[in-house]
Amino acid sequence: MWSLQNLLFILCISLRCVTSAVGVLNVTGYLRREVNISCPYDPGYESYEKYLCKDSCGRGDVLITTTNPVTYKYRTHDDKTARIFTTTISDLRSMDAGKYWCGVKKFLKDIYTEVKLKLVKDSCCGTVTKILNYQGYSVSISCPYEPQYQNSLKYICRGNRPSICLQQALITSDNKENGRFRLDDDKMLKKFTVNITSLSQEDSGSYLCGVQRNFHLDVFSAVLLEVEEFCCVKSTKINGTVGHPLTLQCPYPSQHRDNRKFLCKGDQHNSCMDMTNQSRFTVHDNVSSSSFWVIIAELEAADAGTYWCGSDSQWKVGNYTKMELSVLQQTLGTLEANNPALYVVYIITPVLLLMCALFIVYKYRCSTVKGDEATGRNARNKL
Structure with a gap:
């Protein structure tokens, strides 16, 4: 059976006790990450207790209050100057999706704002643009966007996790140059371009082009960059x-x-x-x-x-x-091949030496023979 508080809550709704100046708040978060639910309230309620509840908002459905602002999964903060209290839900799971209520506690009738929380996977995207380039070159990554985002912040990051893309941005439209990266936003063509110079193979991988949105998740397009080793045809x-x-x-x-x-x-x-x-x-x-x-x-x-x-x-x-x-x-071989005169010199010189040697031997033998003949004549004369 329903509790008395649940019946009173439904009765209060039927009697228009649940009021909200902002209507329904639609919030989207990433699974396994955290999300902020920000609930504005009217002047005069700065000192009142606020809380976040789920489903029918019965006593067991209250998740966090500004009186006890921190639990294992929830934490809340009341900015009384801006008149907004914000609840952070961490480690989001599929069962966390659904209907929530931001409540301001009052005597007999509380003030409620309905919140619808939608959860999506922390990855992107259905379509991926593939770009092939070579190390040492420059590459331009073109990121189109819708006309309503002409004045929004643009950025690019590595990887495929939208939830942390802005925090890990390589460059943004607020800071258009960062080392090898440059961002140019052409609002007439409704696209921004990121130029990367002096590519290396380490630049290969997934990139996300992001456009910041104030009250919704940022819009992304995915790029896969492949940088191959510089080669020659x-x-x-x-x-x-x-x-x-x-x-x-x-x-x-x-x-x-x-x-x-x-x-x-x-x-x-x-x-x-x-x-x-x-x-x-x-x-x-x-x-x-x-x-x-x-x-x-x-x-x-x-x-x-x-x-x-x-x-x-x-x-x-x-x-x-x-x-x-x-x-x-x-070397000697190259000298001979390139200078025929040297070839002649190197060939003739050994021949001349050989001829001289033969001539010397010949002269020696001739003198020996003559000596023997002279000795023979002397011997015959003595006889």
């Missing part, structure tokens, strides 16, 4: 020799014929050093073949390494070439 290996010139050939798209052509050196393209201003490096553009040559005069051992040549300052894939240059030291 064209990659070559080249050998050169110390002290000799070397020509590097770099093709480019025909539409880039008027672009500045470059050659830089370094393991990473985004930190390589421009070599075209070095005196030993000369650039020759051949528009008819859509390629340019870089001639390196008198290679040095220190010239070995990784080079990048191209015609696109944005470093779009396919518009550059990666070259691995190995520089060999000059």
